[in-house]
Amino acid sequence: MSDIAKTLAASIRAIENYPKPGIIFRDITTLLGDAKAFRAAVDELVRPYADLAVDQVAGIEARGFILGGAMAHQLASGFVPIRKKGKLPHTTVRVAYSLEYGVDEMEMHVDAVKPGDKVILCDDLIATGGTAEGAVKLLRQMGADVVSACFVIDLPELGGRKKLEALGVEVRTLVSFEGH
Ligand SMILES: O=P(O)(O)OC[C@H]1O[C@H](OP(=O)(O)OP(=O)(O)O)[C@H](O)[C@@H]1O
Numbered sequence: 001m002s003d004i005a006k007t008l009a010a011s012i013r014a015i016e017n018y019p020k021p022g023i024i025f026r027d028i029t030t031l032l033g034d035a036k037a038f039r040a041a042v043d044e045l046v047r048p049y050a051d052l053a054v055d056q057v058a059g060i061e062a063r064g065f066i067l068g069g070a071m072a073h074q075l076a077s078g079f080v081p082i083r084k085k086g087k088l089p090h091t092t093v094r095v096a097y098s099l100e101y102g103v104d105e106m107e108m109h110v111d112a113v114k115p116g117d118k119v120i121l122c123d124d125l126i127a128t129g130g131t132a133e134g135a136v137k138l139l140r141q142m143g144a145d146v147v148s149a150c151f152v153i154d155l156p157e158l159g160g161r162k163k164l165e166a167l168g169v170e171v172r173t174l175v176s177f178e179g180h
């Protein structure tokens with residue numbers, strides 16, 4: 001692991017048996033509250049995309065909003081919120097998805113991206129990849145070119161990276177935790 005990855009990993013809190021027995025919840029609020037770690041994480045997330053002319057960063061509710069908003073500011077791109085159902089005020093596209101500890105539905109405004117827009121998907125963590133897969137489906141349904149997806153945390157044993165790569169989406173992550 002690189003020094004930056006070690007610093008970031010050390011700034012993330014693990015909470016056992018949350019939100020369900022057997023889950024180790026990787027809590028990034030401790031990273032966000034650490035000024036150096038927060039800046040380093042956003043710098044590392046945007047670095048590969050600096051010369052890409054990204055149109056939109058799409059962030060997944062809720063923690064993808066914090067990281068994705070900061071990324072969009074650094075990349076001088078727009079920001080697209082992908083939200084849990086019932087939260088967006090305008091006409092939406094909706095998809096059902098499953099994640100490590102449940103099932104839900106997410107939505108995006110129909111006019112949030114234009115056909116051909118270069119979009120980077122962002123969230124704090126990829127576990128099973130169900131959430132990110134749902135987001136890719138929404139973005140592609142509206143014609144976006146999802147050029148990459150990035151996450152601070154990968155839980156590789158849960159297979160999310162492979163699931164996204166099988167969809168033809170490049171995946172970038174900063175820190176891996178074994179176990180889940
Ligand atoms: O790869 P997956 O198995 O799909 O899991 C990853 C998702 O789970 C977490 O969000 P959560 O659903 O807990 O929502 P929250 O950010 O609103 O708490 C995390 O922020 C990802 O969005």
Ligand SMILES: Nc1ncnc2[nH]cnc12
Nearest residue numbers: 024025026100125127180
């Ligand atoms: N173990 C975990 N910690 C935090 N968020 C998650 N989303 C899915 N699995 C998670």
